[in-house]
Amino acid sequence: MTKNNAFILRLLFSSVVRRRSRLLVALTGIAIGATVLLGMITLSYDIPRQMSREFRSYGANMVFIAAGRESSMSKADIARAAALLPADKLVGLAPFRYLTVRSNLQPYTAAGTDFAQVQKTRPYWRVTGAWPERDGEVLIGADVAESALLSPGRTLTLEGRDKEQSRYEKEVSITGVVRTGGVEDGFIFMSLSDMEAMTGESGHVDAAEISIMAGGQELKDLSAAIRAGQDRIEPRLVKRVTRSEETVLKKLETLVYLVTAIVLGLTMICVATTMMTVVMERRREIGLKKAIGAENRSIAREFLGEGLILGVLGGFLGSACGLAFAQLISSEVFNRSIAIEFYLIPLTVIVSAVVTVIACLIPVRRAMDIEPALVLRGE
Amino acid sequence: MFWKMLKGALFRRKGKLLMIAFAVGLGVSLATAMLNVMFDVGDKVNQELKTYGANLNVVPRGASLMDELYRVEGDESDEAAASQRAGEYIAEADLHKIKMIFWAYNIVDFAPYLETRIRIGDLETSLIGTWFDRHLTLPTGDEVDTGMTRLKTWWDIEGRPGDDDDLRGVLVGAALAARLGLKVGDRFEVEAPGEAQSAIVTIRGVFHSGGEEDEQIFGAMKLSQDLSNRAGLVQRVEVSALTTPENDLARRAAQDPGSLSRMEWDTWYCTAYISSIAYQIEEVLPGTRVKPILQVAESEGAILAKTQLLMLLLTVLAMACSALAISNLVTANVMERSAEIGLLKALGATNGAISLLLLTETLITAFLGGACGYFVGLVFAQIIGHGVFGSAVAVKGLVVPLTALLVFVVTVLGSLPAIRMLLMLRPTEVLHGK
Numbered sequence: 001m002t003k004n005n006a007f008i009l010r011l012l013f014s015s016v017v018r019r020r021s022r023l024l025v026a027l028t029g030i031a032i033g034a035t036v037l038l039g040m041i042t043l044s045y046d047i048p049r050q051m052s053r054e055f056r057s058y059g060a061n062m063v064f065i066a067a068g069r070e071s072s073m074s075k076a077d078i079a080r081a082a083a084l085l086p087a088d089k090l091v092g093l094a095p096f097r098y099l100t101v102r103s104n105l106q107p108y109t110a111a112g113t114d115f116a117q118v119q120k121t122r123p124y125w126r127v128t129g130a131w132p133e134r135d136g137e138v139l140i141g142a143d144v145a146e147s148a149l150l151s152p153g154r155t156l157t158l159e160g161r162d163k164e165q166s167r168y169e170k171e172v173s174i175t176g177v178v179r180t181g182g183v184e185d186g187f188i189f190m191s192l193s194d195m196e197a198m199t200g201e202s203g204h205v206d207a208a209e210i211s212i213m214a215g216g217q218e219l220k221d222l223s224a225a226i227r228a229g230q231d232r233i234e235p236r237l238v239k240r241v242t243r244s245e246e247t248v249l250k251k252l253e254t255l256v257y258l259v260t261a262i263v264l265g266l267t268m269i270c271v272a273t274t275m276m277t278v279v280m281e282r283r284r285e286i287g288l289k290k291a292i293g294a295e296n297r298s299i300a301r302e303f304l305g306e307g308l309i310l311g312v313l314g315g316f317l318g319s320a321c322g323l324a325f326a327q328l329i330s331s332e333v334f335n336r337s338i339a340i341e342f343y344l345i346p347l348t349v350i351v352s353a354v355v356t357v358i359a360c361l362i363p364v365r366r367a368m369d370i371e372p373a374l375v376l377r378g379e
Numbered sequence: 380m381f382w383k384m385l386k387g388a389l390f391r392r393k394g395k396l397l398m399i400a401f402a403v404g405l406g407v408s409l410a411t412a413m414l415n416v417m418f419d420v421g422d423k424v425n426q427e428l429k430t431y432g433a434n435l436n437v438v439p440r441g442a443s444l445m446d447e448l449y450r451v452e453g454d455e456s457d458e459a460a461a462s463q464r465a466g467e468y469i470a471e472a473d474l475h476k477i478k479m480i481f482w483a484y485n486i487v488d489f490a491p492y493l494e495t496r497i498r499i500g501d502l503e504t505s506l507i508g509t510w511f512d513r514h515l516t517l518p519t520g521d522e523v524d525t526g527m528t529r530l531k532t533w534w535d536i537e538g539r540p541g542d543d544d545d546l547r548g549v550l551v552g553a554a555l556a557a558r559l560g561l562k563v564g565d566r567f568e569v570e571a572p573g574e575a576q577s578a579i580v581t582i583r584g585v586f587h588s589g590g591e592e593d594e595q596i597f598g599a600m601k602l603s604q605d606l607s608n609r610a611g612l613v614q615r616v617e618v619s620a621l622t623t624p625e626n627d628l629a630r631r632a633a634q635d636p637g638s639l640s641r642m643e644w645d646t647w648y649c650t651a652y653i654s655s656i657a658y659q660i661e662e663v664l665p666g667t668r669v670k671p672i673l674q675v676a677e678s679e680g681a682i683l684a685k686t687q688l689l690m691l692l693l694t695v696l697a698m699a700c701s702a703l704a705i706s707n708l709v710t711a712n713v714m715e716r717s718a719e720i721g722l723l724k725a726l727g728a729t730n731g732a733i734s735l736l737l738l739t740e741t742l743i744t745a746f747l748g749g750a751c752g753y754f755v756g757l758v759f760a761q762i763i764g765h766g767v768f769g770s771a772v773a774v775k776g777l778v779v780p781l782t783a784l785l786v787f788v789v790t791v792l793g794s795l796p797a798i799r800m801l802l803m804l805r806p807t808e809v810l811h812g813k
Binding site: 182251328 | 402408588676704800
């Protein structure tokens, strides 16, 4: 038996070395298959997650408002509720406080917020000029700018009455004009600290917008967790955003899965066909071996070994290419590197080895069924 | 002689050539499916993104701030203010013109709104008149169904949906209904204090929108107009349109259409950018201002661009892979014919003749396989179309020449290295057997 094994090994070795170009063809085929396999699976696993990040450009999908009959909530309550959200999924949290102010006897709605966070929760804002960075700087809505003939660089005097009904007046400078096409076009935006200094009231806000990377059930679970974790804040889902995201994302997911399935199926058949062609041309060799007394089993074992080596080698080669391929698409489309699932690599190698071996054995079996004499004579 | 040999090869070596035809067919079906889906994915995803609602807001010129003012102040509307507002509406009778602009077919839906401040008992709120589902016949003879029901797909309505002909049936927001202790089927009185009008209405349904609308009441347009003595007037219109993602040209045009050259202007006007559609609506509804709702418009563009780029890259890579696989198989197939080539050479065939024979043979097979593959690919494309978007994928004619070119290039490139290798063989060696 050992002698037999050694012989098979020698046959294997010589077959690999002598038939270099043919093996190269087979190896390329298997590697292509493995590349597509690993690349597509990694992508179809990662794309829905990447896409859900893209969908955050629609802005906040959750809003905090005060629970019960309260009309405003304290910042500490918000921080406590926000702590219940997973930090790695939180894109932004912007507090808002609204106030009616007057300027030149015209009433305006002023919104106090955190500009750094607003840029995250409302990425669709189009600002002409610059975002405010220092105290005393404001952003005005496009309609305000148009009707009051204001532009970046000008100043504006805001007046109103604070809690004790005493008058205040504050001069602010305009750094930019924001255009959204929504109600924000009629607002004046200032930093929350400016508004607090102006009114002498601090520590509470009217609403907080949250943009978080979670969809469907996950989002509902999060809002239930917040509701259960404290009772000062009522989390509300922005249905327009969440519901639509769910629909569109599901479609995109199905698209990627279907495309993956079809591409994979076709590629695997292609690999099998190539292997079959490569093996088929060795019918004479099989016939000869049978004629000089080789058993069917040992012939099958030889091809099995060859297929296994090719499959594993091609599988590893393809895995490397597949990761590069997935990385290329991910960085090109989403500007982000891909999350690699390492267990997929051995899986790819196994699948490509199995496909190769099966593809080898089909033509070998066919060749073995034929009388050696017929094969050797040629057809 | 050439043709005879070609015919002989095509008929005798059926098994082997069938393999090439099969592989090419597979590759072509993959390419056809991916290309067709890629060309159509933009339109399909665009249609899906319409679930986010309107992307254009039509308001009367100059009224936008007054409306804000009005809401902020919330005081009684006196005569002066009322007359000042009189010119700040859009005529309801003109609205059908939105469906008659250059990009009419890209207007998916639109709905007008008219807000009336009302009082229920001692609680103040707004009643918003709208079109729920209106059937319009345009002067051009086209029939159009439009309204708010299809614009706000995320609304959950308990009870019956709104009806434009039911002047006494309203939809009440969930938060308001809870506050007033009202449920579906209840009747209550609404008063419009400024206009000394009132009406008894019945709740057709309670809706949950997850937005500020939950505090409001929606009713037929006529109801709101009657309550506020503003017959035939609407306050603003929301329009949902299919658009092309913005580029530099569109951004420049949005700033100032006047800054474009004649040619640029034509390109801009004849492309479905959100800014050109807005411009065209302003043309048919003079005295209005059309503002893109950036939350929807910007995000739509971003997601559309990403999806298209993703599909493009996937298609290119899938095609590269199938090209490699095909040429690989062709190489394998040509290589195994060393004995035959050796014999031909021994009989005095020139290299050119042999190459021509092999190439023609392979190409004919490849094209036959490719033709079958094309139709299989169409089936795959439709499976994807129906499976994902529930509608057929448009078959683009451009795909045929593209795949034909692919097959030609791939087959020739795949055959060449193998043929070169075969030509280098010495006949005696080959015929002797290795």
